[in-house]
Amino acid sequence: xxxxxxxxxxxxxxxxxxxxxxxxxxxxxxxxxxxxxxxxxxxxxxxxxxxxxxxxxxxxxxxxxxxxxxxxxxxxxxxxxxxxxxxxxxxxxxxxxxxxxxxxxxxxxxxxxxxxxxxxxxxxxxxxxxxxxxxxxxxxxxxxxxxxxxxxxxxxxxxxxxxxxxxxxxxxxxxxxxxxxxxxxxxxxxxxxxxxxxxxxxxxxxxxxxxxxxxxxxxxxxxxxxxxxxxxxxxxxxxxxxxxxxxxxxxxxxxxxxxxxxxxxxxxxxxxxxxxxxxxxxxxxxxxxxxxxxxxxxxxxx
Ligand SMILES: [Zn+2]
Numbered sequence: 001x002x003x004x005x006x007x008x009x010x011x012x013x014x015x016x017x018x019x020x021x022x023x024x025x026x027x028x029x030x031x032x033x034x035x036x037x038x039x040x041x042x043x044x045x046x047x048x049x050x051x052x053x054x055x056x057x058x059x060x061x062x063x064x065x066x067x068x069x070x071x072x073x074x075x076x077x078x079x080x081x082x083x084x085x086x087x088x089x090x091x092x093x094x095x096x097x098x099x100x101x102x103x104x105x106x107x108x109x110x111x112x113x114x115x116x117x118x119x120x121x122x123x124x125x126x127x128x129x130x131x132x133x134x135x136x137x138x139x140x141x142x143x144x145x146x147x148x149x150x151x152x153x154x155x156x157x158x159x160x161x162x163x164x165x166x167x168x169x170x171x172x173x174x175x176x177x178x179x180x181x182x183x184x185x186x187x188x189x190x191x192x193x194x195x196x197x198x199x200x201x202x203x204x205x206x207x208x209x210x211x212x213x214x215x216x217x218x219x220x221x222x223x224x225x226x227x228x229x230x231x232x233x234x235x236x237x238x239x240x241x242x243x244x245x246x247x248x249x250x251x252x253x254x255x256x257x258x259x260x261x262x263x264x265x266x267x268x269x270x271x272x273x274x275x276x277x278x279x280x281x282x283x284x285x286x287x288x289x290x291x292x293x294x295x296x297x298x299x300x301x302x
Pocket of ligand 1: 023
């Protein structure tokens with residue numbers, strides 16, 4: 001029998017780096033506060049574009065060794081965030097990165113986009129019933145911005161939440177567990193636009209500036225259910241982003257992906273609540289666990 005902390009947070013992401021870009025400050029905050037933070041990453045990100053020229057040989061059309069390299073980047077990022085429980089869906093490399101929507105890689109039989117939904121979700125059911133999280137964080141139904149692996153991660157996370165709660169589903173995977181609150185990542189348009197205004201004023205070194213419309217999960221302010229103030233964890237988030245060096249270039253409070261278009265590095269992180277009730281207190285909520293924090297520790301495992 002293992003004892004886990006009273007507060008347990010599960011995040012489901014598509015590729016190494018998505019967790020830090022979307023939720024790095026949230027993960028650092030809850031880890032620092034003693035919550036159990038579990039990250040499940042669905043692919044190794046084998047199809048990512050490589051930024052540093054000296055690492056270009058890792059690319060899928062050359063050595064095709066970007067996946068194992070990104071496993072190490074993710075481990076380094078998690079060390080920066082203080083997160084010790086990070087896993088890959090099924091096993092490392094079980095599902096391959098599907099590449100951007102419309103590419104031939106989408107049709108590879110081993111890619112995540114082609115995965116059987118219930119089979120993929122079953123791997124996650126085992127994690128849910130083991131960790132018994134009160135809170136799940138994943139993407140919206142468009143995966144934030146339409147990448148097939150993000151859409152699939154959304155589907156797998158939502159399906160696993162349902163299956164994990166169903167006492168008739170695979171009792172061998174543990175006692176059923178209902179996740180109290182499910183959040184989807186989002187970005188309020190007002191915050192993003194203010195961030196881009198800072199970026200234009202700063203005049204930085206990237207090749208250009210992204211547009212707000214390129215960012216995932218843009219919503220109106222009224223749709224934001226929770227805002228996590230990660231400002232005390234800005235340094236941790238920035239360091240974790242730097243750890244994903246094949247994918248992210250960081251310049252102070254800004255960063256760019258492989259398109260070399262600058263965007264603001266946000267340390268306040270935003271969520272829509274799609275299952276469960278908001279906790280008592282202020283709106284938007286400032287604590288993902290508001291209203292669902294369980295008493296004491298959980299006894300998990302056999
Ligand atoms: Zn991704």
